[in-house]
Amino acid sequence: MQLSYKPFQLNLKYPFTIAKFSRTYTPIMLIELHYEGFTGLGEASMVPYMGEDYESAAAFLKKIDWSKIAYPFNYDEIRKYLGGLSAGLPAIKAAVDIALHDLEGKLTGTPCYKFFESEKLLMPETSVTIGIDVPEIIAQKLSDAGPAKIIKVKLGRDNDRELINTIRSITDKPLFVDANQGWTDKYEALDKVQWLAAKNVALIEQPMDKTNFEDNKWITERSPIAIIGDEAVQRLEDVDKAAGIYHGINVKLMKSAGMHEAYLMIKRAKELNLKILIGCMSETSIATMAAAALAPLCDWADLDGPFLTSNNPFPNPGFENGKWLLPDVPGLGVPEI
Ligand code: MG
Numbered sequence: 143m144q145l146s147y148k149p150f151q152l153n154l155k156y157p158f159t160i161a162k163f164s165r166t167y168t169p170i171m172l173i174e175l176h177y178e179g180f181t182g183l184g185e186a187s188m189v190p191y192m193g194e195d196y197e198s199a200a201a202f203l204k205k206i207d208w209s210k211i212a213y214p215f216n217y218d219e220i221r222k223y224l225g226g227l228s229a230g231l232p233a234i235k236a237a238v239d240i241a242l243h244d245l246e247g248k249l250t251g252t253p254c255y256k257f258f259e260s261e262k263l264l265m266p267e268t269s270v271t272i273g274i275d276v277p278e279i280i281a282q283k284l285s286d287a288g289p290a291k292i293i294k295v296k297l298g299r300d301n302d303r304e305l306i307n308t309i310r311s312i313t314d315k316p317l318f319v320d321a322n323q324g325w326t327d328k329y330e331a332l333d334k335v336q337w338l339a340a341k342n343v344a345l346i347e348q349p350m351d352k353t354n355f356e357d358n359k360w361i362t363e364r365s366p367i368a369i370i371g372d373e374a375v376q377r378l379e380d381v382d383k384a385a386g387i388y389h390g391i392n393v394k395l396m397k398s399a400g401m402h403e404a405y406l407m408i409k410r411a412k413e414l415n416l417k418i419l420i421g422c423m424s425e426t427s428i429a430t431m432a433a434a435a436l437a438p439l440c441d442w443a444d445l446d447g448p449f450l451t452s453n454n455p456f457p458n459p460g461f462e463n464g465k466w467l468l469p470d471v472p473g474l475g476v477p478e479i
Pocket of ligand 1: 347
């Protein structure tokens, strides 16, 4: 197996701004695994708050002894091996895991979604996130998100109701809300949850601090709509902790270290009767299609990378009726460039 990798700056269509800090791109590590004339594509999306960067990614890749990752791939063993090389670093581990799945699909002539027994017909509609902005820009963003049938909004500030009212003056599409741990008083939070439920909001992510189990549980028990743990649920071992606290979990490949562990998280969540949202970071077509391969196993999808970025180096995946299309070609279905 031969590895090559290159850093890439994935530009955001709209700068991501919090207070004095503004981010215009996301650092991505693109990787390729070459084996028997086939190439597996992988990607690490390293949003700064998760603590990975080009240096940590390159250093991790250099640690891998590829003779330990023999075809046919044993993903449980590979997960253990990569996990043992360094603690954390789920994004670059995800890049390796995604590339291995793409490669295996190409070696066996299998579309990746079939490895997980995903049913194409069960693909959920995906939401597209609209960042907080002035009303005119919100209108522009909603129009950019035109093909999406669900809009996601990030709340958790003083102007939550104002923002929702602005959106509701432009569109009546169903909404997903992400509070990103921004609410600090459980009574006020529940008030907002009930107000949002009446505004055709389908789910709410992470209402309060991820370490505040008691208040998140209190809200979940009283909420008429699904309360989803995101920041509180990173890896497989977090799924059990979410049961009883949230109605569901947000699975992301860049948190779960790739497709294999994401699949294990989905299976465990189903055993625990937890709902599942599959989400993403700022990602190219590679990680978007890797998540889309698992999305039919989930209740909701929030896979909007290609909508929010301006220089995806790969062709955008097919999108129809508000859903990503899973092509019947070997691997992830992302053409090599
Ligand atoms: Mg979230």
